[in-house]
Amino acid sequence: MDIFSTLQEEKARLSPSENRIADILLNDFEFAVNASIIELAEKADVSPPTVTRFCRRVGCESFSDFKVQLARTAYVGMRYLRPEPKSRDPADVAQDIITKAQNALFLLHRxxxxxxxxxxxxxxxxxxxxxxxxxxxxxxxxxxxxxxxxxxxxxxxxxxxxxxxxxxxxxxxxxxxxxxxxxxxxxxxxxxxxxxxxxxxxxxxxxxxxxxxxxxxxxxxxxxxxxxxxxxxxxxxxxxxxxxxxxxxxxxxxxxxxPQAAVTLRRIKQQLVAHRDGDDRQLLGD
Amino acid sequence: MDIFSTLQEEKARLSPSENRIADILLNDFEFAVNASIIELAEKADVSPPTVTRFCRRVGCESFSDFKVQLARTAYVGMRYLRPEPKSRDPADVAQDIITKAQNALFLLHRxxxxxxxxxxxxxxxxxxxxxxxxxxxxxxxxxxxxxxxxxxxxxxxxxxxxxxxxxxxxxxxxxxxxxxxxxxxxxxxxxxxxxxxxxxxxxxxxxxxxxxxxxxxxxxxxxxxxxxxxxxxxxxxxxxxxxxxxxxxxxxxxxxxxPQAAVTLRRIKQQLVAHRDGDDRQLLGD
DNA sequence: AACTTATCACGAAAATAATTTGCAAGGATC
DNA sequence: GATCCTTGCAAATTATTTTCGTGATAAGTT
CATH class of the missing domain: 3.40.50.10490 (Glucose-6-phosphate isomerase like protein; domain 1)
Structure with missing residues (x-):
């Protein structure tokens, strides 16, 4: 289970201070993954211990565990907030499309x-x-x-x-x-x-x-x-x-x-190997 | 630039101790993202300072920055090492396919x-x-x-x-x-x-x-x-x-x-909205 | 060939910073 | 007014980084 799902489920039950922490995660994710516990605490206007308790609450062992969890799920899980690419610049368009595609896969999987x-x-x-x-x-x-x-x-x-x-x-x-x-x-x-x-x-x-x-x-x-x-x-x-x-x-x-799946799959793999050997006869499934 | 690219470029120039750290990253990634600097140092049979130096070497600010970088790129960037799903269990097969698809997108983008x-x-x-x-x-x-x-x-x-x-x-x-x-x-x-x-x-x-x-x-x-x-x-x-x-x-x-792209896109969007309004006439692009 | 000297990798220990724990105060709720 | 929950403070703990020194290797010097 990833943090953002837990967060959405738990959000109602969180205390005011913990809610402020949650908001920072949702709104300024980049800050959150790079911040230390102290910086995060300051920004949320709470004490570091509260942050630690918050981490436990959302199912993590410790603050550092929390950061790792955050970084790994969030890479694909959090960017759909922006409905349009930042600009028409090819790099932005590409990033937008790739991210949304990865995100769709992420959501599908879930x-x-x-x-x-x-x-x-x-x-x-x-x-x-x-x-x-x-x-x-x-x-x-x-x-x-x-x-x-x-x-x-x-x-x-x-x-x-x-x-x-x-x-x-x-x-x-x-x-x-x-x-x-x-x-x-x-x-x-x-x-x-x-x-x-x-x-x-x-x-x-x-x-x-x-x-x-x-x-x-x-x-x-x-x-x-x-x-x-x-x-x-x-x-x-x-x-x-x-x-x-x-x-x-x-x-x-x-x-x-x-039943013969193993055989079939092996044959498919041999096909692939044959491909790479580079003879020029027409390939199956170009 | 992600860590694994840097790692591949730098690997030759790394010292023996640093190489041992790199090997752990590549072979036991799960351990690496969850370990503290001390645990990682012990496993690589080096001292903590060496780990810190290693992190700087691969372009990170600090050890914790390193862990975050690792977690975010590795989620999609590192799993292709396993050519087959762990088992035939549907959950493993699904995870395998989703991961490889995300990975392909990641590599494409790069x-x-x-x-x-x-x-x-x-x-x-x-x-x-x-x-x-x-x-x-x-x-x-x-x-x-x-x-x-x-x-x-x-x-x-x-x-x-x-x-x-x-x-x-x-x-x-x-x-x-x-x-x-x-x-x-x-x-x-x-x-x-x-x-x-x-x-x-x-x-x-x-x-x-x-x-x-x-x-x-x-x-x-x-x-x-x-x-x-x-x-x-x-x-x-x-x-x-x-x-x-x-x-x-x-x-x-x-x-x-x-030239009329904005108009076209708006029309497409209106189409989408019309869809959601739920009338039952045949939809374009089912 | 032997002896500096420079450079680098590395670890020990100290210093610093970050994180967690224990505890008590302040509020809210019943 | 008792109880429970939330929260911050300070201390304790733990993790990380810096500093410094050793030993190894390589290059230059006698």
């Missing part, structure tokens, strides 16, 4: 429902056929990414971003099949229709989408991806990167659920 | 050639037509991502993952056009051919690829993406995320190079 993903992975590994559905540029990319990952494990998979096609595939699917659908907004009603139709035949439906959304409600297994407070601040790219990472995790777990 | 990206962005913003080329699953995703981003700014753009089509488009392109090609391996010879053909007509060619690769040599402007030592260790997904982030940066800079 809110990941591993049980759901593992459950989904088991179903996918056993499926006779897998359909990856998603539309609208972002989710369609996720769908083809799923196809791209899963076929390498010897699974039967097809991706579609076409609503009409999705409906037909869903109608034709059997109970041994699995549909994985992605919707960033959670309000892709066509996807909901495909899910509903498929479930009538007992097809397993898996959704990568916002928790409690329309799409989520229509699926058997939901892999919720909620980028919490950031949702409105992040540009879609950050969210997309989080989705990609989620797909990556899902695909890796699928691999582990397939 | 090695980014901003001048090249800015230069590319200017060309793209002024282009009458833009072709986004890439094949093989990964790069084709990058190509469609480019299309997906650029058309929103009112630019004329088409993506293609088909070598034959790419050649024809390249042959038909004019000097006011721009081709953006992506190749993870840098050895997509068909892309090289398209680039070479296009340059005969004075078409600007931009490559997202490994520096000094075949593809890089064939392009006018190279946006190098080298994930240094990690290249062979990372699974392709991490690299792909880095590429995506690079595209995101490029696209943002393109937006800033278009």
């Amino acid at each position: 809110s990941l429902d591993l049980a759901a993903i593992e459950h989904a992975a088991e179903k996918i590994a056993k499926a006779e056929m897998i359909y990856a559905f998603g539309s609208g540029g972002n989710s369609s990319m996720i769908a083809s990414e799923l196809q791209n990952r899963l076929f390498r494990f010897g699974l039967h998979v097809t991706a579609s971003s076409d609503h009409g096609m999705q409906l037909m595939l869903a109608a034709a699917a059997k109970s041994t099949h699995v549909i994985v659908g992605s919707s960033f907004s959670g309000r892709n009603t066509e996807l909901v229709r495909s899910f509903t139709l498929a479930r009538e035949t007992g097809v397993t439906t898996i959704a990568l989408t916002q928790a409690d959304s329309l799409v989520a409600k229509a699926a058997d297994i939901v892999i919720p991806i909620d980028l919490a407070e950031g949702n409105n601040i992040f540009r879609p790219t950050s969210t997309r990167i989080a989705y990609l990472a989620a797909v990556d995790i899902l695909a890796s777990l699928v691999a582990y659920n397939i | 090695s980014l050639d901003l001048a090249a990206i800015e230069h590319a962005a200017e060309k793209i913003a002024k282009a009458e037509m833009i072709y986004a080329f890439g094949s093989g699953g990964n790069s084709s995703m990058i190509a469609s991502e480019l299309q997906n981003r650029l058309f929103r700014f009112g630019l004329h753009v088409t993506a293609s993952s088909d070598h034959g089509m790419q050649l024809m488009l390249a042959a038909a392109a004019k000097s006011t056009h721009v081709i953006v090609g992506s190749s993870f391996s840098g050895r997509n010879t068909e892309l090289v051919r398209s680039f070479t053909l296009a340059r005969e007509t004075g078409v600007t060619t931009i490559a997202l690829t490994q520096a000094d690769s075949l593809v890089a040599k064939a392009a006018d402007i190279v946006i190098p993406i080298d994930l240094a030592e990690g290249n062979n260790i990372f699974r392709p997904t991490s690299t792909r995320i880095a590429y995506l982030a690079a595209v995101d940066i490029l696209a943002s800079l393109v937006a800033y190079n278009i």
Whole structure:
């Protein structure tokens, strides 16, 4: 558990002095990580012992432990406060995008429902056929990414971003099949229709989408991806990167659920080694 | 500049005692961030003053400054040492993937050639037509991502993952056009051919690829993406995320190079707001 | 070759600074 | 008015840094 989560949970229960310390952390993080206990105490207008007690309160052993914890989580966890890059200077834009992407990964990791993903992975590994559905540029990319990952494990998979096609595939699917659908907004009603139709035949439906959304409600297994407070601040790219990472995790777990996974993975690795040896024949997966 | 870069540069010039300290950092990082100067000194079999001197040597103010620096860069910068997740446990797999993705972003940021990206962005913003080329699953995703981003700014753009089509488009392109090609391996010879053909007509060619690769040599402007030592260790997904982030940066800079960018961006934002208001009409870019 | 002399790495101990603990005073709450 | 909580003070403890001196190595000198 990182400090900032603890802080948000505990904040209400903190005393006035401790609250002043918390405010400094949130507002002037750069100062906080570099300050000594005395400097921090002065700035918060409290005594050093109070700072020590504060550190214990938020789950740290000591003040120095606290600083280390702060430095490690905060590097990726605290910068989304700025909705726009500082300036149009390329360096600022780059830093902004990189930070937000890392942040999205951080938040994804924190809110990941591993049980759901593992459950989904088991179903996918056993499926006779897998359909990856998603539309609208972002989710369609996720769908083809799923196809791209899963076929390498010897699974039967097809991706579609076409609503009409999705409906037909869903109608034709059997109970041994699995549909994985992605919707960033959670309000892709066509996807909901495909899910509903498929479930009538007992097809397993898996959704990568916002928790409690329309799409989520229509699926058997939901892999919720909620980028919490950031949702409105992040540009879609950050969210997309989080989705990609989620797909990556899902695909890796699928691999582990397939008996010959070790063999498959070894073969993939040999491929990679062959790449590096540098012969010029066309590479798989450029 | 982070500590680990400094360390690699300085390592040769360090004294034996200092080298022992460096080894502890590299091998037992967890210990190092949590240890006091005395504990660290003991483990390295040196005296505390030597540790202090070491910290100064690698560019830190003091030992505690050193620990903070260590903690902040290392969170994303140091974990690629483990080529495989600790276990097949979902939590470990997830952590492994997230860390490697963050790490890829970190390394990308560090090695980014901003001048090249800015230069590319200017060309793209002024282009009458833009072709986004890439094949093989990964790069084709990058190509469609480019299309997906650029058309929103009112630019004329088409993506293609088909070598034959790419050649024809390249042959038909004019000097006011721009081709953006992506190749993870840098050895997509068909892309090289398209680039070479296009340059005969004075078409600007931009490559997202490994520096000094075949593809890089064939392009006018190279946006190098080298994930240094990690290249062979990372699974392709991490690299792909880095590429995506690079595209995101490029696209943002393109937006800033278009006169009505502010207006466009505002309109995009209004779109986002409209989304959240929750009417159920089909959303753009699900 | 032997003897300075300079330079550097390093640790011991002292000095300093930072952190924690124990305790008591001041408030708030019941 | 008793109790509990918060807080700061001062002392104790601990950590860190500085100072200083030793020994090693290298370069120059006799």
